[in-house]
Amino acid sequence: MANVVLSNVSKSYGNLEVIEGLNLAIKDGSFTVFVGPSGCGKSTLLRMIAGLEPITKGTLEIDGKPMNEADPIERGVAMVFQNYALYPHMSVEQNIGFSLRMAGLSKEDIAARVAVAAQTLQIEPLLKRKPGQLSGGQRQRVAIGRAIVRDPEVFLFDEPLSNLDAELRVSMRVEIAKLHNTLGSTMIYVTHDQTEAMTLADKIVVMRAGKIEQAGTPEELYDNPDNLFVAGFIGSPRMNFLRGAFGGGRLRLETGAEWAGAVPDGAVLVGVRPEHFVEPGHGAADVSVKVDVVENLGGTRFVYGTLGSGESVVVEARERGGIRAGDQISFGIKPERAMLFSPSGTRLRNL
Ligand SMILES: Nc1ncnc2c1ncn2[C@@H]1O[C@H](COP(=O)(O)OP(=O)(O)O)[C@@H](O)[C@H]1O
Ligand SMILES: [Mg+2]
Structure with a gap:
């Protein structure tokens, strides 16, 4: 578990500044959701935390340690993407254990960790199948399993449910909330869907054009929005x-x-x-x-x-x-x- 602190973080691609001097403290064990319209910089921010994208200016600390220059593997984070990117030729079991094999863990350790992840996600019966033999929801569970086995301090989710149909999105949303309750890890979750943000978050960070418009609990944002943008973004049908x-x-x-x-x-x-x-x-x-x-x-x-x-x-x-x-x-x-x-x-x- 770990705090994540962003101080004055900016990101530019050439002359284009896509994140502007952003400050945010994410509490250990919290479920924080970045929400905002497409293109506002949510994925960029998450990828900078993950170490997949360099930070142009400012500092990132995880668990009190500066992380700007750290390799992704040293940050204690695991990321789950929208397109689950499973290896098609590997079984579910092999997919989940892949990063552990790369890290050189013993067969017994890998088997034990995969078993715990599979149990947590209730996918034990699927372990011998290939990704092609799974539904979208089952594949996304496997992708989450790959993150769980690494026992990260911080889980990063980038629109993990966007490829699923509406009904499955609702049930997976509940699964992810339960997972947070079970594991107690810090979770940072990106979505453009305000309903997902409202239902999952302890703290919602509403973003627009690379800046934070408002951060607070779902109730605070709903009851007391700071501006027209937040008022119109949170709530469905809209205000x-x-x-x-x-x-x-x-x-x-x-x-x-x-x-x-x-x-x-x-x-x-x-x-x-x-x-x-x-x-x-x-x-x-x-x-x-x-x-x-x-x-x-x-x-x-x-x-x-x-x-x-x-x-x-x-x-x-x-x-x-x-x-x-x-x-x-x-x-x-x-x-x-x-x-x-x-x-x-x-x-x-x-x-
Ligand atoms: N590699 C890149 N080069 C240039 N611009 C980029 C790159 N990646 C993202 N952007 C731009 O940065 C902005 C934020 O993108 P992104 O973080 O993907 O938004 P979101 O995830 O909120 O939809 C967008 O304007 C996007 O076009
Ligand atoms: Mg995105």
Whole structure:
């Protein structure tokens, strides 16, 4: 187990700076998820921790030791990739034990470690098979097994579930969470999927264009995003942002609802999560929605509609059955559940 500390870490490819002066302390034994849109630098950051990519500026410490110049093998890390890259001609057993054979361990030691990994991942019946005889989920388990046998201080996962179908992604997600509970190792996990980040992480690091937008627990990011980007990125379906303006002590939505408030005068975006609309008459203001589509999920339903201002909204209407496309219905907004942002994306707090 080990702390991982990045201080002022930058990465450039030629003139292109893809990571900019990044600072982050990852706690021993934590499950940290780097999340952000494609191209924001998640893999680059992970590969710098792994030692697969040189660090242009700044320092990396693992377990208190500087690691910028250390070989990957000396860092005590093991990485699991999106494309599992198993050796097709080797059995599962040989694939899992490969790095141990390279390291010169005895046959008995290798067999013992492979057996423990196989048991942890519940793939004992598959040990004699070749990768071609496995499903995608089973292959990814084998890839994780290769990491486990090395008994690393730090596990690094780069979008390990992205090649799996939706159902398998959910079950493997649970498996990885259990694995973290069992092993207690530091795990750093990269994904572009905010649901994976929310469900797996102790700490989420939201990245955009090579910088950290916000780092915190899933609850902190959901309840208290620092800016419009994080507010829109965390949560599914995403937060609605309604145009409005503040002046004379009142906030007016473009679609025609208003309530008292106190932020600097001028244009604002009012963020309301789909699950935070209430019954009409129960908030400070009601909005009228022309229903375009109702997505019924059984346990709950999402109403996709249009406001009088022409803005699109998504509203979760768990308790309201019988809504049809074409209906005109009202929902309430509670100011304490709405978040205010400047048009440039800064979070505005009520004064
Ligand atoms: N070898 C490379 N040479 C030049 N640019 C690269 C290289 N690898 C990655 N990049 C660029 O660095 C940025 C971050 O990439 P990456 O870390 O792969 O993003 P992510 O994993 O978040 O999708 C992207 O703009 C990408 O095009
Ligand atoms: Mg990537």
